[in-house]
Amino acid sequence: MSIIGATTGELLSRLERGELTSVELTTAYLDRIAQQDDRVAAFLTVNGDEALQQAADVDRRRQAKQPLGALAGIPVAVKDVLCTKGLKTTCASRMLANFIPPYDAHVVTQLRNADAILIGKTNMDEFAMGSTTETSAFKTTRNPWDLGRTAGGSSGGSAAAVAAGMSPLALGTDTGGSIRQPAGFCSVVGMKPTYGRVSRFGMVAYGSSLDQIGPFANDVNGAALLAQVIAGHDCRDSTSVNAPVPAYSQTVNQPLAGLRVGIAKEHFVEGLNPEVEQALRAALQVYKSLGAEIKEVSLPHTSYGVAVYYLIAPSEASSNLARYDGVHYGHRAAQFSNMIDMYATSRGEGFGSEVKRRIMLGTYALSAGYYDAYYLKALKVRRLIRQDYDKAFEQIDVLASPASPNPPSKIGEYSANPLAMYLEDIYTIGANLAGLPGISVPAGFTEAGLPVGLQLLAAPFEEEKLLRAARMYEQATQWQGKRATL
Amino acid sequence: MDYTTIIGLEVHVQMQTKTKIFCGCSTKFNPDNPNVQTCPVCLGLPGSLPVMNRHAFDLAVKTAIAINCQIARFTKWDRKQYYYPDLPKGYQISQYDLPFSHDGWLEIVVNKETGEKKKIGIIRAHLEEDAGKNTHDETGRGHDSQVDLNRAGTPLLEIVSHPDLRSAQEAKEYLEELKLLLTYLEVSDCNMQEGSLRCDANVNVHIHRDGQKIATPLVEIKNLNSFRNVELAIEFEADRQYRQWQQDGKTFGQVNKETRGYDAVRNITVAQRSKEEAADYRYFPDPDLVPVTVEEAYLQNVIQSMVEFPAARRTRFIQQYQLSNYDAAVIIDQGVVFADFVEHVARICGDGKQACNWVTQDVLREMNDRKLTIEGFPIQPPVLGEILKRINEKKITIKSAREIFLNLLNSADPSTINVARIDQIIQEQGLSIVADSGQLETVIVAVLAKNQKAVADFKGGKPSAAGSLIGQVMRELKGADPATVRELLLKKLAE
Structure with missing residues (x-):
């Protein structure tokens, strides 16, 4: 069986049985990147030399029968918003084009401790602001299923890297759907854990109260294993929750008896693509056939989600991005007339238009005289949205919906209409506002062959249930076996 | 010229924690080695996150209790946003609408002879992080400014008083009492030269004219780097406002609050900027930090572990040692080590009044003449107490005691200054009282x-x-x- 396209579980057992070395495996993926990435543009940095060294080290230790971590020898691609010591971390922005962090993000430390191979840094929307990976200052990632379309975003590079067989696993971040939506667009598995489940230390902040790091994989088992490696308390992140991490990879294959799958009546609205809706209905049939109960619930404040998100996330972003001022690091304008001009010109040159738009939105929402009407009101509605979900999860175990209302967009489709792009976040945003875990699993294709994702959400810290429910569906369908042909 | 000066003070105190408020870097004053006490958190590097230093919070609560503040049961952190090169994140983590403490008071002695006191109201005390320090080229040759972030993230306590102070002298007394309290509590060394205590004064005057009270526009004075300068600046500013009013007749509310800097060389205040153009700080709750809740048991713990405050100690000294208001103030105002010194001597010699007299006269005089600190004074309480004890036991005369005191003080080898040496000197010089x-x-x-x-x-x-x-x-x-x-x-x- 070929290395490219194999699941993480298959690769791990072949490594363990000695049929394959990590150097061979890593070389195969590096070759794949070399062959395909000029078309897909999933990577910003390929960490070839260091990856091969890491792989050789794992092989040597395996040979010596030394204890190895849970991902020993497996390549993982890391979104370029996560700090990697000594390796460029750009956030796909001119502002940080040459920024080399002196420290590792907590999740990167966890990867190293698990003996994973850091194969490269993936493309993204600039500072994770966007839903198509088109706002990257460096390149546009293309959808491996249709190179004329986007891979989604903001973690489009990570999703496309897994979908194109350039890495079996990847890390992304999700502030409003940035893992789940590109996972759906690229027909891979992507999970956003509960807020606080994974330390944000070393993740370059976009919307701090919404941001969460999560796994991409080509199957639910791979996602479970990677989630298990990165989850857990970290004293360097005050919002990280000190609670034990269940062994997701041990339980993921156990079906849930009496599973209650919810659907929200507010999700079936105008703008939902009929083929996407059809895929969702088919997925519900699958669950029914597996003995699950389908229940309709109500999330009455759903229609406010996008508005609330586009006040809170830009407000936090306007503050989080204030540090990029050209004084201590990052881009500084070559010419300026005084201190204020140095700030203005450096930031004007360093940021792209979507980032500037969100900084301005957030600055406005936090300004004196507007704070109460916008930011504070948004916080209040956010609490109502959370209450909607709390109530819903009293009756159901998981909530099913599409990952996004439409199949992957064409490159350039939203360039003149950012608002239309924002509205595509309708199904994913709620989980960030409410801090819930969510997963997107492949749920088939449109007639044109474009991927459709099924999103499942669960109550806080119910990742185990979420993964098991996702695995039940994956096992009962054939979508997981499909690979994009390039 | 008939007016009353109205003053409110905003005091920033650097707290004496080993590490910074949101990271593990040292808070040591280290201006000669810029940017060595830094890490990704206090440098504001991408992806770094703050974690509250619990010790800084404990010290702040201790101080707030000592200035009779209410402690909030729920408090949170806010971001105060503005651009300046010494502020690496583009915002300062501070406390806005829910400070950890509010509504307290500090009692000051307005007359040292009579001991007359006055309560100065405290609006709030809140915690925040300090910024770094910019160094500008002052040669006029236009070299680049430099930034030192060693100080960035040092815990700062901001204490805001009500406008209850009525003279420059009272303002100085308030600062001195606050400094004394903070050093007693070991919260801060309050070294104004090193910037560990900084003060802004809000000043206006109420002019009394035909039974009417006319208030002048409010001015905030910055750059006050010594207690003496606080006094001088307020005196100048009150007089300036009176003269300004005589010229333009502008009163409170007709002009926006103005910020002026104190120029110590010329002893004047100079207009900096009008608050009209002041930044909108866009405060909002910091999503990186969790709110802090304060339990009753915790508060009781802090209260129980509290030391005796200077004001209480002054009262006790007056009663216990039969001191005048003035003498008690002299001792207490020298600081906790000095007062402890007196009490230690008193315990050994058995006469508090005598101990007070000796320490405030002989010891203080020699300290000043020889430029010594009380900690470094060669004759420590165990020895001094024994000298005085010998006077009380009528073994030596007061005059002989002074001789012994000076003899010990002039010893070439400080290690020889001990109780045995006292008796040796008595012996050698025949200082024993001749009772025969x-x-x-x-x-x-x-x-x-x-x-x-x-x-x-x-x-x-x-x-x-x-x-x-x-x-x-x-x-x-x-x-x-x-x-x-x-x-x-x-x-x-x-x-």
Whole structure:
């Protein structure tokens, strides 16, 4: 069986049985990147030399029968918003084009401790602001299923890297759907854990109260294993929750008896693509056939989600991005007339238009005289949205919906209409506002062959249930076996 | 010129924690090695996150309790946003609408002789992180400005008073009392030169005219780097506002609050910027930090572990040692180590009043003359207490005690300054009080025999002649008690 396209579980057992070395495996993926990435543009940095060294080290230790971590020898691609010591971390922005962090993000430390191979840094929307990976200052990632379309975003590079067989696993971040939506667009598995489940230390902040790091994989088992490696308390992140991490990879294959799958009546609205809706209905049939109960619930404040998100996330972003001022690091304008001009010109040159738009939105929402009407009101509605979900999860175990209302967009489709792009976040945003875990699993294709994702959400810290429910569906369908042909 | 000066003070205090408020870097004052006490968190590097230093919070709560503040049961952190090169994140983590403490007071002594007191209201005390320090080229050659972030993230306590202060002198008293309290609590060293205590003054005047009270526009004075400058700046500013009002008649509310800087060289305040153009700080809750809840048990713990405050100690000294208001203030205002020194001496010698007198006179004088601190004073309480104890036990005279004190103080080898050495000096120099009246009488008789002229003068109606006779006896018998000598000598002369 070929290395490219194999699941993480298959690769791990072949490594363990000695049929394959990590150097061979890593070389195969590096070759794949070399062959395909000029078309897909999933990577910003390929960490070839260091990856091969890491792989050789794992092989040597395996040979010596030394204890190895849970991902020993497996390549993982890391979104370029996560700090990697000594390796460029750009956030796909001119502002940080040459920024080399002196420290590792907590999740990167966890990867190293698990003996994973850091194969490269993936493309993204600039500072994770966007839903198509088109706002990257460096390149546009293309959808491996249709190179004329986007891979989604903001973690489009990570999703496309897994979908194109350039890495079996990847890390992304999700502030409003940035893992789940590109996972759906690229027909891979992507999970956003509960807020606080994974330390944000070393993740370059976009919307701090919404941001969460999560796994991409080509199957639910791979996602479970990677989630298990990165989850857990970290004293360097005050919002990280000190609670034990269940062994997701041990339980993921156990079906849930009496599973209650919810659907929200507010999700079936105008703008939902009929083929996407059809895929969702088919997925519900699958669950029914597996003995699950389908229940309709109500999330009455759903229609406010996008508005609330586009006040809170830009407000936090306007503050989080204030540090990029050209004084201590990052881009500084070559010419300026005084201190204020140095700030203005450096930031004007360093940021792209979507980032500037969100900084301005957030600055406005936090300004004196507007704070109460916008930011504070948004916080209040956010609490109502959370209450909607709390109530819903009293009756159901998981909530099913599409990952996004439409199949992957064409490159350039939203360039003149950012608002239309924002509205595509309708199904994913709620989980960030409410801090819930969510997963997107492949749920088939449109007639044109474009991927459709099924999103499942669960109550806080119910990742185990979420993964098991996702695995039940994956096992009962054939979508997981499909690979994009390039 | 009939006006009252109205003053409110905003004091920023750097707290003496080992590490910064949101990271593990050292808070040491280290201006010669810029940017060495930094990490990704206080440098504001991408992806770094703050974690609250619990010790800084504890110290802040301790201080707030000492200035009689209410402690909030729920408090949170906010971001105050503005651009400046010494602020690496583009925002300062501070507290906006829910400070951890509010509504307290600090009592100051407005008259040291009578001990008259006044309560100064405190609006709030909140915690925040300090910024770094910019160094600008002052040669005028236009070199780049430099930024040192060693200080960035040092815990700062901001204490905001009500406008209850009515003179520059009161403002100075308030600062001195606050400084004393903070050093007693070991919250801060309050070193204004190193910037660990900084102060802004909000000043205006109420002019009394035809039974009316006219308030002038409010001014905030910055750059006050010594208590003396606070006093001078307020005095100048009050007078300036009065003169300004005489010129333009503008009153409170007609002009926006103005920020002025104090120029110590010229002793004037200079307009900096009008608050009208001041930044909108866009405060909002910091999503990286969790709110802090304060439990009753925790508060009780802090209260129980509290030291005696200076004001209470002043009152106790007055009662326990029968001191005047003034003398008690002199001791307490020298700081906790000095007051502890006095009490330690008092415990050993058994006489508080005597201990107070010796320490405030002899020790303080020698400290000042020799430029010593109380911690570095060569004669520490165990030795001084024993010297005084020997006076009380009538083993030596006060005069001999002073000789011993100076003898010890001038010792070339400080390690020889101990209790054994006291008795050695008494022995060597014959300072023991001569209680044996037989020996005394022999010496007196000998002295009288040698000084027939003086004896004749005395008998001839010149009582002052006794002085030289007493002096000679004392020279012969160093340990003799002058009163006893005088008594015996007069008796002999009368014979």
